[in-house]
Amino acid sequence: GEQVEQRPPHLSVREGDSAVIICTYTDPNSYYFFWYKQEPGAGLQLLMKVFSSTEINEGQGFTVLLNKKDKQLSLNLTAAHPGDSAVYFCAVSPDTNAYKVIFGKGTHLHVLP
Amino acid sequence: DMKVTQMPRYLIKRMGENVLLECGQDMSHETMYWYRQDPGLGLQLIYISYDVDSNSEGDIPKGYRVSRKKREHFSLILDSAKTNQTSVYFCASGGNSGNTLYFGEGSRLIVV
Numbered sequence: 316g317e318q319v320e321q322r323p324p325h326l327s328v329r330e331g332d333s334a335v336i337i338c339t340y341t342d343p344n345s346y347y348f349f350w351y352k353q354e355p356g357a358g359l360q361l362l363m364k365v366f367s368s369t370e371i372n373e374g375q376g377f378t379v380l381l382n383k384k385d386k387q388l389s390l391n392l393t394a395a396h397p398g399d400s401a402v403y404f405c406a407v408s409p410d411t412n413a414y415k416v417i418f419g420k421g422t423h424l425h426v427l428p
Numbered sequence: 429d430m431k432v433t434q435m436p437r438y439l440i441k442r443m444g445e446n447v448l449l450e451c452g453q454d455m456s457h458e459t460m461y462w463y464r465q466d467p468g469l470g471l472q473l474i475y476i477s478y479d480v481d482s483n484s485e486g487d488i489p490k491g492y493r494v495s496r497k498k499r500e501h502f503s504l505i506l507d508s509a510k511t512n513q514t515s516v517y518f519c520a521s522g523g524n525s526g527n528t529l530y531f532g533e534g535s536r537l538i539v540v
Contacts, residue, residue: 324468349528358432358518358531359471404470406529414459414478414522415486416529420470 317342321419329427334392336422338405341386347408348381348396349416350390354401362390362403377403429454434519441539447506449535451519459522460502461529462486462494464515472519477502506535509539 321338328334347366351359365372365381365388372379376399378391388405405419433452434499441447453460463486473486475494483494491513495503502521506513516536520529 321470349527351531356533358520358533359529360527360531364528414476415473416461416522417473418463418471420468 317407317417318347319405319407319419321405321416321422323422324420325423325425327397327425328428330353330396331394334395334399334404334424334426336390336405336424338388338407338419339386340388340407342407342409343383343386345386345407348388349406349408350379350388351404351406352401353404353421359404366388390414392424397426397428400424400426430490430530431455432519432521432530432532434517434535437533437535439535439537441509441537443511443539444508447509447513447537449504449506449517449519449537451502451504451532452500453502453521453530454500455523455530456499457521457523457530458499459519460496461522462492462502462504463518463520464488465518465534466515474504474517492511506537509537511539513537525533 318341350362353359363379380389401419404421435450458479460477463471477483479494490524493505515536519532
């Protein structure tokens with residue numbers, strides 16, 4: 316079945332620097348892709364959902380790139396600030412069962428002032 | 429309100445005791461999930477429910493069972509809890525296939 320690898324597991328950057336988190340998946344038929352953010356003591360909240368082919372999506376202070384050819388999903392936080400400190404998860408829905416959502420193991424991001 | 433509510437938030441149980449974790453959602457979502465989160469392992473799917481009385485095992489169902497008698501409620505039951513079931517449990521709900529998941533704030537269970 317689908318497997319999702321996320322790296323790095325831990326990431327520390329200084330305020331104003333960029334932070335990049337990368338996920339690779341195995342099922343070429345996967346269709347829905349997600350980034351979630353988890354703040355301490357809280358549940359996960361959606362940052363962005365993407366689908367379709369190679370795609371760049373821009374949110375507030377971040378960019379998501381989906382490269383289906385390389386089966387890679389990335390999250391780039393531009394000019395990180397301390398409020399971005401959290402655990403970030405990528406998630407993938409395989410086409411064979413799009414109700415099933417498979418998560419990466421998460422990245423602990425620390426943004427130092 | 430788009431809210432998923434988990435109860436209790438914190439629970440300490442002795443090994444062998446029964447555990448009931450409850451989850452409610454106010455979005456009329458058909459699909460609901462139970463995950464557990466452990467350091468270094470991320471989120472692991474325990475059970476998925478497609479609607480009332482329509483439940484399916486996830487990746488780690490052993491030692492757990494679920495109940496969904498109303499669309500808005502999904503319960504996770506541990507019969508005879510084990511120490512390796514100490515974890516944070518998250519409930520989530522989602523609408524149609526491929527939709528965003530909405531998570532509760534988690535239930536931290538310690539089994540001693």
